[in-house]
Amino acid sequence: xxxxxxxxARRGVRGLRVEELAAEAGVSTALxxxxxxxxxGILRATLEFISDRAERxxxxxxxxxxxxxxxxxxxxxxxxxxxxxxxVRENSTAWGELxxxxxxxxxxxxxxxxxxxxxxxxxxxxxxxxxxMATATALAAAAERLTxxxxxxxxxxxxxxxxxxxxxxxxxxxxxxxxARLRG
Amino acid sequence: xxxxxxxxARRGVRGLRVEELAAEAGVSTALxxxxxxxxxGILRATLEFISDRAERxxxxxxxxxxxxxxxxxxxxxxxxxxxxxxxVRENSTAWGELxxxxxxxxxxxxxxxxxxxxxxxxxxxxxxxxxxMATATALAAAAERLTxxxxxxxxxxxxxxxxxxxxxxxxxxxxxxxxARLRG
Numbered sequence: 001x002x003x004x005x006x007x008x009a010r011r012g013v014r015g016l017r018v019e020e021l022a023a024e025a026g027v028s029t030a031l032x033x034x035x036x037x038x039x040x041g042i043l044r045a046t047l048e049f050i051s052d053r054a055e056r057x058x059x060x061x062x063x064x065x066x067x068x069x070x071x072x073x074x075x076x077x078x079x080x081x082x083x084x085x086x087x088v089r090e091n092s093t094a095w096g097e098l099x100x101x102x103x104x105x106x107x108x109x110x111x112x113x114x115x116x117x118x119x120x121x122x123x124x125x126x127x128x129x130x131x132x133m134a135t136a137t138a139l140a141a142a143a144e145r146l147t148x149x150x151x152x153x154x155x156x157x158x159x160x161x162x163x164x165x166x167x168x169x170x171x172x173x174x175x176x177x178x179x180a181r182l183r184g
Numbered sequence: 185x186x187x188x189x190x191x192x193a194r195r196g197v198r199g200l201r202v203e204e205l206a207a208e209a210g211v212s213t214a215l216x217x218x219x220x221x222x223x224x225g226i227l228r229a230t231l232e233f234i235s236d237r238a239e240r241x242x243x244x245x246x247x248x249x250x251x252x253x254x255x256x257x258x259x260x261x262x263x264x265x266x267x268x269x270x271x272v273r274e275n276s277t278a279w280g281e282l283x284x285x286x287x288x289x290x291x292x293x294x295x296x297x298x299x300x301x302x303x304x305x306x307x308x309x310x311x312x313x314x315x316x317m318a319t320a321t322a323l324a325a326a327a328e329r330l331t332x333x334x335x336x337x338x339x340x341x342x343x344x345x346x347x348x349x350x351x352x353x354x355x356x357x358x359x360x361x362x363x364a365r366l367r368g
Contacts, residue, residue: 012288014198093287100284102343103277104196113345144346145333145354145361152336159286161297162328170329177329177361 001049004042009093013043013101040107047098047108050091051115055122057087070129075175077126081150082157082168092154099151120144131182142178149174185233188226193277197227197285224291231282231292234275235299239306241271254313259359261310265334266341266352276338283335304328315366326362333358 003025007016018039022029036042058080061068068076081092102108124143128134134142153171156162187209191200202223206213220226242264245252252260265276286292308327312318318326337354340346 012198012285014196015288096284096287099339099343100280101196102345103280103339104199106344109344112343116340116345141354141357145358148336148340148354149329149333149358150336151339152332152334155283155287155335156300156332159283159296160290160293161286161300170325170332173325173365174329174333177365181357181361181364 001046004046005050005053005090005094008046008097009090013097016042018042043098043108044111046094047111047115050094050098051118053087054081054091054095054119057091070126071179074123074126074130075172077123078146078150078171078175079168081154082164082171084164089158093158096151096155096158116147120147123147127178127182130179134182138182142182146171146174146178185230188230189234189237189274189278192230192281193274197281200226202226227282227292228295230278231295231299234278234282235302237271238265238275238279238303241275254310255363258307258310258314259356261307262330262334262355262359263352265338266348266355268348273342277342280335280339280342300331304331307331311362311366314363318366322366326366330355330358330362 004016004021007021007024011020016039018029018032021042022032025032032042036045058077081088098108099112102112120140120143123146124136124139127139127142127146128136131139150171153162153167157164157167188200188205191205191208195204200223202213202216205226206216209216216226220229242261265272282292283296286296304324304327307330308320308323311323311326311330312320315323334355337346337351341348341351
């Protein structure tokens, strides 16, 4: 799965060749087909892998660290997707590619919708901890906007059109705007 | 250019074959190479074409129509990108593809950055008509967020993960949130 995320981040979904993936993972193509059945099976498993990995790197804390207050936890969970580390860059590139390829190919749409829903629910829950009086509908809408904005900013960053620091400022500003609105 | 936007919206940037484009446009491949030099030349011209076309369909009014107030003009310019018409669907698909392909291929980055900047400036100007006391920096940041959110929502819509009506509500909500913040 790590090899698949790497290959997709390097060449895109449409450039994914099972032979290259097998070489990257150091296994035979037969083993890959045995496990994942076909190309769609590989992409589905990769999508799940990168969703789980994003959840880890946006929520993990050092064992000895003080717990964050709800607002910082919310901000961190979004801003940690905008970091210039190999893992985040690779993960965001692969996620953006899977999303973009679903415009042309319906195979992954259901999994993408499910992964997005889980992400939106997590952000809505964090928003709800900061704004406990807000309605579930308002929290969900704010979470949908924040996650869609993050995807939009990520692609601009990864395609060289937006400096990372500025992307982070814009994201932090959106969190402010949504929290102000939820207090409304 | 119309044929190129159509082919990109059908198969993606990476599926663009000059032979198919020539057939679609009803001309020879030699004529296409004569005009655009190479694949990158075609993509650059297509990017310009779809930017101009988006500007037209988001700003055009019926000749006899009453002029809109600044706030409606702002909302319309963003919401008209979320319409289920063949032109808007094709334009948004091709734009998203050009943006996504720039993650892997630096050739178009400069043109994309320029087209994005023009778009951001237009939205910032509309925001400034509604909030004349806001600083240029605050207007630019709000415009960057609104346009990046629109791109994020568009891809979700086009990949079947978000109903169009809901995408429009989310976008209208973001305009509210940003205008409230600019008044602040």
